[in-house]
Amino acid sequence: MTDHSQAAARTAGPLLELSEVSVAIDSTPVLRAVSLALRKGEMVSLVGRNGAGKTTTMRAIMGLLPVRAGRISLGDRVLSDEPAHRRVDLGIGYMPEDRRLIPRYTVEENILMSSWMGANRHNRTRLGEVYAFIPELEGFAQRQALSLSGGQQKLVALGRALLAGRDVLLLDEPFEGVAPALVQRISEIMSQLSSRSDRTVLVSDSSLSEGNTFYDRHVFIERGQISGDPV
Numbered sequence: 686m687t688d689h690s691q692a693a694a695r696t697a698g699p700l701l702e703l704s705e706v707s708v709a710i711d712s713t714p715v716l717r718a719v720s721l722a723l724r725k726g727e728m729v730s731l732v733g734r735n736g737a738g739k740t741t742t743m744r745a746i747m748g749l750l751p752v753r754a755g756r757i758s759l760g761d762r763v764l765s766d767e768p769a770h771r772r773v774d775l776g777i778g779y780m781p782e783d784r785r786l787i788p789r790y791t792v793e794e795n796i797l798m799s800s801w802m803g804a805n806r807h808n809r810t811r812l813g814e815v816y817a818f819i820p821e822l823e824g825f826a827q828r829q830a831l832s833l834s835g836g837q838q839k840l841v842a843l844g845r846a847l848l849a850g851r852d853v854l855l856l857d858e859p860f861e862g863v864a865p866a867l868v869q870r871i872s873e874i875m876s877q878l879s880s881r882s883d884r885t886v887l888v889s890d891s892s893l894s895e896g897n898t899f900y901d902r903h904v905f906i907e908r909g910q911i912s913g914d915p916v
Contacts, residue, residue: 778850799849
């Protein structure tokens with residue numbers, strides 16, 4: 686995508702939008718009227734302390750938690766009305782903080798899992814794109830996930846999200862609990878995504894990372910509510 690076309694996409698209307706979304710877990714309110722809009726090709730960080738509601742926001746978008754009030758939209762589709770498994774076919778990829786790999790599956794099998802769930806169950810074309818973004822994954826593609834370090838598993842989870850997320854990527858705490866060298870590597874991958882991809886990317890982080898220049902803006906969440914103005 687050229688710089689001109691990418692800039693045009695980022696000035697268009699929202700692709701992913703949360704409108705007054707409230708979510709409760711075990712009858713306890715967690716999100717309170719959260720509104721958030723992301724444009725096509727935009728990379729946004731959702732910043733908040735542990736327990737602020739970052740993961741709950743992403744799980745609600747993924748349909749893993751029911752929306753108690755409000756609406757989540759993807760373009761002109763009401764996403765919060767769709768069952769969770771439809772996210773793959775709608776081009777949404779999710780990288781959970783705890784990776785959620787199947788230990789005895791190979792790296793490649795773990796990456797391809799999301800495509801098995803959707804309509805394109807044998808889609809290997811996009812696997813090449815994943816390896817282009819994260820070449821090291823191809824080097825240990827046939828190793829079992831349990832044989833990898835925690836940092837390597839993080840890259841596998843990112844690759845799986847990339848395969849499914851042709852339009853939208855949700856990355857939950859990608860820098861959490863990894864060595865500094867891997868933080869740098871993930872930052873490089875995200876910088877490439879920002880400059881070479883028209884995906885809409887929402888990234889949760891526990892602190893504001895001023896050094897990460899690939900973000901278009903930062904949004905802050907506190908006690909289940911968006912706080913202050915985006916920066």
